[in-house]
Amino acid sequence: MTISRRGFVAGAALAAGGLGLLGFEGTPAQAAARPVTVKYGPSELDIYVPGRSAGRPVLVYVHGGGWIVGNRGDVYSIPDFAARLGLILVSVDYRKLPSTSVPWQAKDVAAAINWVRSNIARYGGDPAKMIVLGYSAGAHLAALTVLDGRAGPVAGLICHDVGTYDIAALNRFYDGSMPLLFRNAFPKAKQWDRLSPANAIGKAAIPPVLVTWSDVKHHPAMSAVFIEKLRSAGASVETYDGSRQYSHRDIIRAIAPGAGGVSKAIEGFIAAHV
Template sequence: MIGRRTLLLASMTALLPSGTVALRGRQPVPRSFDYGPAKLDIYAPEGADGLPVVFFVHGGAWRLGKRSQVDAKPAFLLANGFCFVSIDYRMLPEADVATQAGDVEKAYAYVRANIAQHGGDPNRIVGMGHSAGCHLIALTGMRGGLPRVAALILDDTRAYDLASLAKNGGMVRAYARAFSDRSQWAALSPASYVDGRKHPPTFIAYSRAPGRGADSKAFAERLRATGTEVVLFDGSAYTHMSINRDFGEDGDALTAAALAFLKSTVG
């Protein structure tokens, strides 16, 4: 397990190529595409060819948020040799969570089919999500809805095992509204699909928000039991919002750990 305090800022600097800070001072401009249910943005360095890709799903309690809420992620990742994709998906109450997961899978399929035209490698795509987006990436990644996905970055959710969450008093208002139909809990729980198969390498981060640490550790152990490579990041120094917002900022410990994971899996 990686603790925030155990990572020196110098390690962050060592991972960055020359010119990274200057590049990250300017937010790159994406190209937007309609993938069917909604739109997505593709950020790619000029002249890119065969670069690994980070495919990002935003949070917002399954009812808020938009693809433009990416903070420093695109500039940071482009400067470090990646393409970056951020997607919209239909929100509650227009679409239920099962439909949202289907949207994520459709967006991923579009990216796999088209990212080479923008300089990305369709065989080196990493799924990443925060909060509700973390749940959706975990769900679709574990159930096989992201074919040949290279790795997953799961950033701060409790919605790994919904029945267990309810049993332990964690079905707070936002979760209760998103998962009101108990008959769907098993199908919408990422843990349901951790059934002995080895899954893609997975980076799991958790903040100090209530319950995040315990639920993330339990999910990590469940994955490890299948032989899946798991990196567990102790983000207890972060709030639920800052663990997402600070990604890509200078000296950020989570960024350093996630970049090391990315380099080891698709870099």
Template sequence: MIDRRTLLLASMAAFVPATTLARQSSPSPKTFDYGTAKLDIYAPDGASGLPVVFFVHGGAWEYGKRSQVGAKPAFLLANGFCFVSIDYRMLPEAAVATQASDVEKAYAYVSANIAKHGGDPKRIVGMGHSAGCHLIALTGMRGGLPGVAGLLLDDTRAYDLAALEKNGGMVRAYARVFSDPSQWAALSPASYVDGRKHPPTFIAYSGASGRGEESKAFAERLRATGTEVTLFDGSAYTHMSINRDFGSDGDALTAAALAFLKSTVG
């Protein structure tokens, strides 16, 4: 759960008047082709050396697009960050393993080019919701995001696919995507946790079925490696609102996530 230090930082973050600014302006991104798909870079005018949030959208590994970012760009720009949102190939065109490769390619492009747009390539935090949360966790844990400064994981059950099946959580939505058990280990972020310390990780879970149990188990496994973990109890949120409300006035997850970002790369 969130420790006292993180709660203090979150309470401080709540006083940042960024959401007022977010409502006043909707920043326009610059779009780039990173090889297999496109990504959008949002940066304040005249920015230089700002920390970066690299976002991967959700959509059950089959739907969604990079423009579905809500208030995130305006909120984060107002708080001194650059923001990047990517597209990636999805089912049925691309299997999950290919999607993870796309995420890594997009990250490599951003790492190599973000300085030209005002970002600091040494201060990138990977963030994802739902399927995007799984992909950020997977690529981050297996070393596919070299130099990433932190991970902000927003609500998935797909941390350990074998455990998910054992616990009765391999429901239709997951069983359809992860239909081959021989691939479960390779596609499970938990497979890459043991044996080394990972970048600071923020794990949020909603009140949707099983999210808390899977997130807590993953957090404990990370903590056993010495990784700094912040666990956010978002059980008051739905699976959709925990993403949609990010950047809203008075939103608890927003305050806690901003505190994590500031303490990690701010």
């Protein structure tokens, strides 16, 4: 299913009625509560709980930052977006380069998602209704760990604007000379296959997936490679082409309460799968 930038009628209907039918609908003006910070394994995560009802759907957010910078506080308007929909939001930290490596970052993200599954009921969440949203480098880590099974089963996966789905293919797109950011993150070519989410497809059950992309060079093409591999494996895949609408920075800031465009697409995807 392809989601047009011009509208998301079906998703709008789901967002308006789907979460409300579950009894977790927020109000347009609802703001997120202050988060509770919890230690998991090597790092920490923040839990935003919008109310006292039990069995709420859960949105796990994995931030970006080029595998080097960023932290769980880089949530933009996502807490208010989640609160409006009655979702518990969990924003996770993971260790950064150069003090660690991408394989260890993936282990951190998998550990965080598994922690949420085991513990979120204590905060009113339903672990069976867990959507994972990763942005940029966080989308790479989220996709890798969900698709290879280390993160365990989830209700849905949102890959929000990243190009490193197939690292060898990305290197070819750059004529064998990837930018320094990618060379630093993936210095060993022998590891590219096992660090590529596209190559993890089929290792575990594939949840419904939403793939979005901005105007960043090669993101549309790399997203197409990933989408084709998912669909060839029988996955349910929705897409949102933001390449004529958003920069890389804009596409994450666009997720906001009551917003249209990619935010409405994400809202509809969540409503359809929890």
